[in-house]
Amino acid sequence: MWNNILKIARRKLWKSKSSSFTKLFSLSIGIISLFYIGLYVQREFSFDDFHTKRSSIFKANTTIHSPTGNLELGLSAVPFGPYMKSVSPEIVEYTRIYKEYGNRTVKQGNALFSESENIYFADPSFFQLFDFKLISGNRETALEGPNNLLITQRTAQKYFGSTDVVGKVLRYDGTPMTVTGVLEDLPYNSHLQFDFLLTMDTFMQGRLDDVNDNWNWFPMNTYFLLQNPGDQAALEAHLQQIPQYQPENNPDDQYIPSLEPLDGLHFSDPKLGELGAKGSLSNLYLLLAIGIMILFLAISNYINLTTAALSAEARDVSMKRTLGASRKDIFKQFMAESFLVTLLSMFFSVAGIVISFPLFMNFMGMPLEFSVFSRPLTWLLILLLPFLLAAIGGVYPAFKFARIPALYKPQAAAGRHSILGTRTGLIVFQFFITSGLIIGSLLIYNQLNFLQDKELGIDIRQKLVLDYGPNSAIGNSYESLKEQFLQIPGVASATFSSHVPGQTPNGVSTIVTDANGNIRNGEISLTLVDDDFVSSYGLQLVAGRDFRPGVADSTTALILNEAAVKAFGYTNAEDIIGRSYEQWGGNGQVIGVVKDFNYLSLHNDIGLLSLKIWPQQFEKITLEVSEANMESTLNALESKWISLFPDIPFNYYFVDDNFLLQYTKDRQFATIMNLFALISVCIGVLGLVAYASFWCNRRKKEMSIKKVLGANSLGLLWNLYKGFSVPVFLGFALAIPVAVYLGNQWLSQFAYQFEMNWHLFFLPMMLLLGLVALAVGAQIIQLVHSNPVDNLKAEG
């Protein structure tokens, strides 16, 4: 019996090739999409799952309530960890991590590189909380003592050419440091990502003695290991008892510590200074929803095409009924045919996945050895999925077919209702999804373009940055260095600073005193700059003056932006000129106010910014280079650099390129949306093509009769085209409000949003209607122009 059923199923599949291809292709693409989405979701949920103690590990955060606004820091003060351990029995151990920002020069033999964003300092207790594997070295002692560090496998290869390097020395910013251990390369799903792990003792060296008493500086990422996860609440209560943070000791700012579990860290709201990339649950849900929708699109195609064949199948079905087949027999047969299709799709999907695996893993930043195929769950799903899909897609058609009686009477009203009949609903649904994805993609595209083209209020074109890292010697000689660089042809201006636009400046507590002695304070950002910064970057002064060359303004003169001025409570920028201020790195007078400009991505509103001269803090030189002869200018710069600083690698990048890096995640999201929009369009259009081909084949006779009776070809064409495009248009119309709502949700993460107008909907609609024309056009034209004689000849 089953033999027979499968034989028929197989041969039928082969006979109606275009229909079968559409079904298989749609289902396979749907399965593959869902697979990769599932993989991505799994990756996101797997962050830090390799730490055995993770359910007992908690991260400390500090919220600062300041008159200028609240700040959420993923950081804590230096003494915070040790103090909490000493007073809380709930804490088994604490560990602090300090992330080094800025470039550091690392040298070993002939290997000389600039390293940034991959340098951590940690307490010896680090390995008590976190399960990173060591290839060599002792976990208990490797993080003890000054000027010691651990490096990862790949870093060892990079600098030493081998991993057997414990005891060897490398130079970190000129200081010799001993390698005390080599770590296995870090797993991709660790939020802690580093290549260099220096000891906390190294960090403490050269710091002022009071670093362990400073409760108002928040440089550390502090993690606690608790006795019981359930102790979180008790510990948080203790946190509110810290004497140094009680309101009576802090008239200006309130500091409120809190805890969050490691187990949800990846998805929690981003905070300043946190380690590691954050994920977004809403993005994940959206992707999952899209994946499921795409699979439903594929299933819709399957149902449409299968039920469309009903009248063709009916002949055989009623024949079988006269031969004694029961309804159950017929139902079984069509379910088996569905199952064959889904099984084949599964097969093609697996093949497709195997082929595309390296490409996708690369795109998602996951290692190729990701063990998805070794998990039993995967195999269970691979086996179950064809059944599930066959059930969802196959039950309705099989049920309809089973109801065909032994004496089949075709419905007389074929011409009466719409071309698509009951399939209209499914097509509306398909194009509802497709339209939503297309509008979504277009929306994201528009927003990204808007962000990239928007005026920032600062001139970042042709600005080349030479990043030398913290180096007060270089900083102190900035004036003479500038002159040397300006002599190189192609260099139009030069300025030194601690940060360039696109990089997060320092955050500092600032107090401004007004004429009556009233104190205004707040947490604002600070970038250290020289006297050419304002003019080089094209900033505009709205009150007061720019910095003057020479030492008079150094560390005493302060320039604020308009937002900061307002935050300090001044309505008129002129009024703050001349006021005294107190801040880290120098007290003095406010000398100028600069017009607001976007120094960070347009995700955020313009922050509160201050500018001050402090050469020892300079880390970067911005040179304006002309477009002409760029290469020779670069070569000249490199030679000059090497002659001046042979021990510092020549690193350069352009401010505008660097600025755009802030939108990398958005661009990735856009790529994904575009991909899915494309996939859904393919599935939808394929479905239309296959359906149209099927439909036109069966309408040949009807069309010929109409023509013989004198119907106008153009009129017929238009009627047919309308029949197909109305459901598509309907789906589109339904998608508009949904897309607008979801689009606004996505846009709300940006402080600056492009204006939605009717273009956003008009273009996709035209595109879809055009696609419908393409999909069905060729066939209905052929149908309408076919010779009636040919079609009417075969009448029995």
Added chain:
Amino acid sequence: MLLQLRNIFKWVQQGGQRVFLLKDINLEVEEGDFVSIMGPSGSGKSTLLNVIGMLDDFDEGAYSFLDEPVHSLKEKQRVNLYKQYIGFVFQAYHLIDELTVYENLEMPLLYKKHSGTERRAMVADMLDRFQIVGKKDLFPTQLSGGQQQLVGVARALISKPRLILADEPTGNLNSRQGEEIMELFKGLNREGVTIIQATHSDSNAAYGKRIIHLLDGRMTEA
């Protein structure tokens, strides 16, 4: 008595009016009978055949088949009845294009749950009898009209029905092929198979033992 129809009426509602497809049909058929139903298009020949074959129902009257009151049987019981006793031969052969001759013949046996060995034996028998052994692996599209109809008849016979209902069995065949099929029917009838055929053709009707004329759903005299 194989079957008996008494005062069978069948109608459809068309815009408030009753249009009769069958009007007061009375018919008795014995085992071994060979009845030809004749009449112009639209006279109800096919409808009558379908009613006899239990593929269609009727609105008034009584129908007993082998003393079973068909009108009071549930669908499942009717299916079992015609599955067991009746074989159908259609004008347009209705072979499954995706199956070979062998597989087409096998089909009724599958629904009757015969075992593999039984099926093989019965199909081989049929192929032999109709002398189409060499064609067993061909697909219907590879056969001529007459050969396809032959396979259709063989299929109808394979589960040894007591009654064959044939609706214009030679309609799509040329005269020589048609003759062959009718001779085949005659031979089957001699072996004891009851045959009721609906036909236009006088020469076909002559193969039967008696003729019934239908006009507008009613039985009439020639």
